[in-house]
Amino acid sequence: MEKTFRAGETVPQATLEKSTMQHTYKEGDEFVFMDMETYEEGRLTRAQIGDRVKYLKEGMEAEVIKWGDQVLGVELPKSVVLEIIQTDPGLKGDTATGGSKPATLETGAVVMVPLFISQGERIKVDTQEDKYISRE
Known part of the structure; x- marks a missing residue:
């Protein structure tokens, strides 16, 4: 939907609730x-x-942005700690400077993690960049 306004015409300000x-x-x-x-x-x-x-x-807090009764968006925390439910096992000699591998998290999300990370570990993930941050 588009609406054109004339110069000098005022537009009411939208009040957003968070x-x-x-x-x-x-x-x-x-x-x-x-x-x-x-x-x-x-x-x-x-x-x-x-x-x-x-x-x-479940149990996670989020910021819900509304305009009246309409939900405009949901902001999750910048990072979350989740458990890895599936990833290939690490091999002897894998280091923090090596490559990476996919890991499936408890929520179903898949992120790339360092080779030394194992199934069952809890990791911190950046929810905005979809990236591994650290081991927890």
Whole structure:
């Protein structure tokens, strides 16, 4: 939708609300969140959360941005700690300066990790860059 305004015409300012909500559980295709101030539940779809949904874990807090009753976006923490549920085993002699390999995290996300990282380890991941940060 496009709207053209004349020079000097005023446009009302949009008031955005940002609230901290905790992801409590998933029900079907919806993610249920609880507002940390009012304790009210809200439901968001995968489309409303965006591609960062791959890092969303039960109990995680996120900033939900709304305009009135409409959800405009969801901001996850810059980094999260998640467990690796599948990756190839490391080999003797693998070092931090070596190559990398794919690892599947508990949320289903796949990130590249150093060769020395093993299945079952917990790692810190940058949710904005989709990158391994460190071992936890």
